[in-house]
Amino acid sequence: MDRTDQTQPPAPSALDELASDASSRKRFLRMAGGGAAAAALSTALAACGKDEKLGNEFGGAGVGTAQFGQGDAGIVAYALALENLEVAFYEAAVASGKVTGRALDTIKRIAEAEAAHVVTLSGALTSLGGKEPAKARYAFPVENQLGILTTAAQVENVGAAAYLGQVRRIESKQILAAALSIHTVEGRHAAAIAQMLGRPITPDGSFAAPATSPDVLREIRPFIAS
Numbered sequence: 001m002d003r004t005d006q007t008q009p010p011a012p013s014a015l016d017e018l019a020s021d022a023s024s025r026k027r028f029l030r031m032a033g034g035g036a037a038a039a040a041l042s043t044a045l046a047a048c049g050k051d052e053k054l055g056n057e058f059g060g061a062g063v064g065t066a067q068f069g070q071g072d073a074g075i076v077a078y079a080l081a082l083e084n085l086e087v088a089f090y091e092a093a094v095a096s097g098k099v100t101g102r103a104l105d106t107i108k109r110i111a112e113a114e115a116a117h118v119v120t121l122s123g124a125l126t127s128l129g130g131k132e133p134a135k136a137r138y139a140f141p142v143e144n145q146l147g148i149l150t151t152a153a154q155v156e157n158v159g160a161a162a163y164l165g166q167v168r169r170i171e172s173k174q175i176l177a178a179a180l181s182i183h184t185v186e187g188r189h190a191a192a193i194a195q196m197l198g199r200p201i202t203p204d205g206s207f208a209a210p211a212t213s214p215d216v217l218r219e220i221r222p223f224i225a226s
Helices: 014-020 022-032 035-054 058-062 071-096 101-127 145-164 173-197 213-223
Strands: none
Touching: 014 173, 071 101, 071 145, 071 173, 071 213, 101 145, 101 173, 145 173, 145 213
């Protein structure tokens, strides 16, 4: 075995490069579409700075995403698995007939966005040569509207935190742009549901909190039947 490969430093993440190079940030924001991307990037950089002070590497050093594949492909497959769960949940929520009025309209709009995320991530995964995550069977509490909205708040907050928890590990700027874009939408979904539940729309305060992949997978495990 060539030992020189073992001594090579890891490739810098896209976020590290953007944090240290103003010209790279400008090019990235033009590529990503400006406004919303700028806000998402600022949130990610702030969260990463906080994370470094805590001495905790985002993503559990890949412990949770390695099962989905290596590098960016593994991260995208991990995100796709989460989006598949969200799509399945909203399909079950609508099919239950327990959600009505404004809540039903909101659930349907969110469901459309999550389905679009699946399409985007599937395309990205194909371009990276990654493998689609295994299909799972789910079991969601859909007995009443309150329970459905409570679960929706949980999965959206987990989803937003999951994306933020991986941004430090992403190497491709295109994948980073997609992750930040989806992260902001997940956060908006969570805020809309929080309003319906009478909860704070920013439960983590002024800065969004990331979640490591092991913590995310542990959080969603109760919804997976097999």
